[in-house]
Amino acid sequence: MSSETDGRAGDGKFGEYGGQYVPEVLMPALEELTDAYERYVLGNEDGFMDELRERLRDFGGRPTPLGRADQLSARYDREVYLKREDLLHSGAHKLNNALGQVLLAKYMGKERIVAETGAGQHGTATAMAAAHLDMPCEIYMGRKDINRQRPNVFRMRLNGATVTPVTVGRGTLKEAISETMRDWATTVENTHYVIGSVVGPHPFPSMVREFHAVISREARRQFAEQVGGLPDAVIACAGGGSNTMGTFEAFLDDEDVDLYAVEAGGSGLGVDDDAGVAPNSASLSTGTEGVLHGARTKVLQDPDGQIVESHSVSAGLDYAGVGPQLAHLVDEERVHAVNVDDDAALEGFHRLSNTEGVIPALETAHAFGYLEEYHQELGERVVINVSGRGDKDLETAIEETPNHDVPNAPDMDVFEGTGGM
């Protein structure tokens, strides 16, 4: 990829996307962060990357395995391999970035961490990284997301983080990001904002991608060693896009490897302009160019440019924007932007759980919903990133399954009386 594409040139542009659309008060912090990113992360100054790699191994549990899914392979008459980010400490890929940024904040001399969270996975990962590195930490989370991802709320609090509910709007990730930016605008001098995906102003999209690139670097090597050669297709679910960018990065130059970013189709595509709501979170597939949270990218908006509320059964994909580099890679046709709806996601959730013994996050489940529906269009050897585990989603899955068309769900009656879970 050219430097323009990968954003390493330092201007933070991916074609027309990217940039730094933030209040002036934050601009000096972005300059400082860009400098720190280039020196510590890209330049390994003071052995930053060495320490990070060691902590990712000893605290995070890297490398995560790549394993063959025997049952799915038989079902789809393909070789299906699972990259197991669900086994990363905290239960999702998010820790790669959270640990990287909290450590970077420490190297930068910051004294406090703020972060937004949707599914709670980024918040949990950040809270864990902050506890591990002894940094005070505050997490903003939408009220609706707090209600649907309670186990993660408790985990953050147990890790010593303050969880601050965000009540404006629909109370999901979009509002949480806006609110965290407001905190940061107030505290920017001693505080680092650990953004949770490849979104936001430069250098976040590049830096977050860089922290997650370890996923695909490992997977590519593991595939070569365990299977031989390269996979034909690599699939990952996409909300903001950190999971896809991390899972795709090392394969970007391998032009024979098809890359699929699976978005949340929710209950239907398109935008209801009158209600100001999209019943989906498919900004790559159906969004239009706009400026959100500091970057120019694809967003879900009405014709005036008002950002609409997105929807997905999975809190972690429930976002109206997407990372600028991912948007660019889709425009360039290097990445296929696809999506499946809530039903398919729940079906994927149950299928992986009861045929492979891996309970995926509802976010991750979208990738398996896609595999089920479209495996015939894929090549012989498929790698899917299991971006997170589903422990946080048990309640939601049990509640939502009967409301959806999920032919492979187990008998849900045995889950009755789960209100008190």
Next chain:
Amino acid sequence: MSSETDGRAGDGKFGEYGGQYVPEVLMPALEELTDAYERYVLGNEDGFMDELRERLRDFGGRPTPLGRADQLSARYDREVYLKREDLLHSGAHKLNNALGQVLLAKYMGKERIVAETGAGQHGTATAMAAAHLDMPCEIYMGRKDINRQRPNVFRMRLNGATVTPVTVGRGTLKEAISETMRDWATTVENTHYVIGSVVGPHPFPSMVREFHAVISREARRQFAEQVGGLPDAVIACAGGGSNTMGTFEAFLDDEDVDLYAVEAGGSGLGVDDDAGVAPNSASLSTGTEGVLHGARTKVLQDPDGQIVESHSVSAGLDYAGVGPQLAHLVDEERVHAVNVDDDAALEGFHRLSNTEGVIPALETAHAFGYLEEYHQELGERVVINVSGRGDKDLETAIEETPNHDVPNAPDMDVFEGTGGM
């Protein structure tokens, strides 16, 4: 260790402990299993151990890391290292054994798996292994444990297992084991009983230890590579003892390494003979010799020999017996049997969560409670096995913390209204 001590002689005796005290109907199955254990596990026949090692890596996520706990090291003025079995797939060390036994059942041509579970971790691990290897699976679980470990109940069901509540007695692990033995007595010809700890009749104590020995084999090598030499002390929590036996095995011959098995002291030591209840699960520290669930070992019993109900805030330690080899090692003074009470366990739970960013299982938390109380008696370099993660215990921890004396707990008011978690 002599072959008598480690039970590899095949007679299943550890000093006076061990043996096979089961109904005749099961004896042929134990003979068959002993034979399979010796051939496949000890002899690697048909490459069984090679396949197991590969699946433990690719499905289970082995090796699990050994990482330095910076905050605890500073607090105790010692080098404290965490062996991270909480990062194993399923969230606890239990998968080592569950995957081993389900795979063995497959090699033996069995068609169905039964297992008991206390904390639900062994049941979850077994259900996941069974799904992974495409084996039907039924899990027996005490009614009380079902209520206090609901996330694990849901996980088992999502993995396709049948979870059968056991309502006799107090409805904990002891009753679940008895009930599983009854199932096995009925179905023994096509069914394998995956027992969840180093308990039960020979060859289970030896076989389960062997499957978990990977923990200490890795930890010993990792310590030598990352730190150098051997630790001075190794600490693990003990219920049935699979965690301790797995964590100690490779260190047994290293006589300078002190080994600590931390039992659940519950709300107090001793047995209330009249009520037939022990307010603890400290069978090693306070139990007497007896025969329970197929083995002669240390058990919590009244003077007549009736097994009493044990108690612990952690379901996974809540058991009135203990593995025969562990009992023997304590008699031989190779292993120190120690215990801490519920308060100390909850304190350990919160300390690890908010100072290291690792939320431990309540079982595991006992080891950290011990570290807090007795670190001054330990050597310079301490390894503790984090046997499992605490996601399954969030509800219990939040409910129980205010009922106990836990000076380091976070402000529990923010957890209010958790009834509906």
Next chain:
Amino acid sequence: MGVEGAFGSEPAFVPYLAAGDPSVEASKAYVEALDRGGADVIELGLPFSEPIAEGPTIQGAVARALRAGMTPRRYLGFVRDVDTEAPLVCMTYYNLIYQFRDETERGGPDAFVHAAADAGVEGFVVPDLPVEEAGPMRRACDDAGVDLVSIVAPTTGDGRLRRLLEISSGYVYVQARLGVTGARDDVSGRTAETLARLQQYEAALPKAVGFGIRTGDHAERIVRAGADGVIVGSALVDVVADGHEAGDPVPDVADRLADLADELKTGAVRGRDPGPAEPERN
């Protein structure tokens, strides 16, 4: 007369009840009713907290007996007090035997077997004590001149079977099917198969078959298939449990037990009848 002697020319009826279920007094009346109803040997359960070989019915009996305060020591008193002609076999689990201490603080199998023999017990069945672990118990029984009955299961292969038949005394407890105790509505195909297998062994000991026998009809078919006796537990315990639940007077329940005992004994005897076998039902 001894246990083995109770298997006479007629097929034997061997009922089981848990001592102390649902109370010491009622239990005594029930055991005596079985005796009255024709019991040849009585298996008298000494309740243990973890009855791993029992199904729900006998688990219930054990739990009631424990709640009523039955202990090993009280059990010995019970044996002393109960008035039966049939010899009593103590059915229990090994831990209670292992833990037993007599007045001299002598402990374990030796102490228990002697104390039980003193009280009048003439034999033992210990379901969780397989032949491999039975040495100390066997020696104690020999020493005290009482029997130790082995259980043979459908899974028991030829090698084990031979060893079991060698070590057993009094009779051999033939477990008619897989699983745990519990009355069934049929005589399983497995029962016939197990009995057929046993026919090949010309063991000197009587073979009593248990697990699942509920009616005189069952008993008849079991005996016809070659058994020297039938062991019946859960079906009798059901009568005790139902009576207890309904709050029926003890003498009424005892009469019902005697009636069922009579049916079972009569069925067993019919099984030895050389006349034409009844046609198999369903």
Next chain:
Amino acid sequence: MGVEGAFGSEPAFVPYLAAGDPSVEASKAYVEALDRGGADVIELGLPFSEPIAEGPTIQGAVARALRAGMTPRRYLGFVRDVDTEAPLVCMTYYNLIYQFRDETERGGPDAFVHAAADAGVEGFVVPDLPVEEAGPMRRACDDAGVDLVSIVAPTTGDGRLRRLLEISSGYVYVQARLGVTGARDDVSGRTAETLARLQQYEAALPKAVGFGIRTGDHAERIVRAGADGVIVGSALVDVVADGHEAGDPVPDVADRLADLADELKTGAVRGRDPGPAEPERN
């Protein structure tokens, strides 16, 4: 007269309200009341769904205006209809500008700036458009002959400050403290510091200070510290919000706004008074 010309010999009072809060009609009355109360320039908010630079007060105003149906196109009509002497500056976020399409389907900054200028807007403040991204907007404003006001923050270092002062036209919006908009009960120490820093720059443009000014007294002190004008948003929005919540008649609320405007303008003017400064309070 233009925006810059509105900063005359007297210190300027620059109020902010969101167009359409809480309804188009009421909002029009309120903006006109500010004009009556002495506004020199009016920052008229075009509401955007993600107002990341705003505190809770202005977030509330924006939400009410959106609920009342305010859109970019209606905003232009509003500007046309509202009757004020003070020049209007459009305060909004970049995405609305970026998305704008005029009748000819020409889009983006160029289309919006011209359409707005046609309607009567004389300048723009776009909080999420830093100098680095401002090129297209700056060119459109130059082309349309209107101003683009830059914001200077307390964190802005010397290098950036110079670039900002260069590119800004109309006035410089001096953000008096860290954070987002919102009235405060004090003038922070940071305000004085920021103003002191600005004194070193002999920029040609007027410097209007905002973020946290609530009272005439605040305004006075800000001007005394060197500001050419005071920008007041949240304190005025509070009046709108309170009136809306209480269901007060629009003219009453408008009068309150005019009164507060008068107090603020008077305070600002007092700050230019060469007499002895009032002693600092609390």
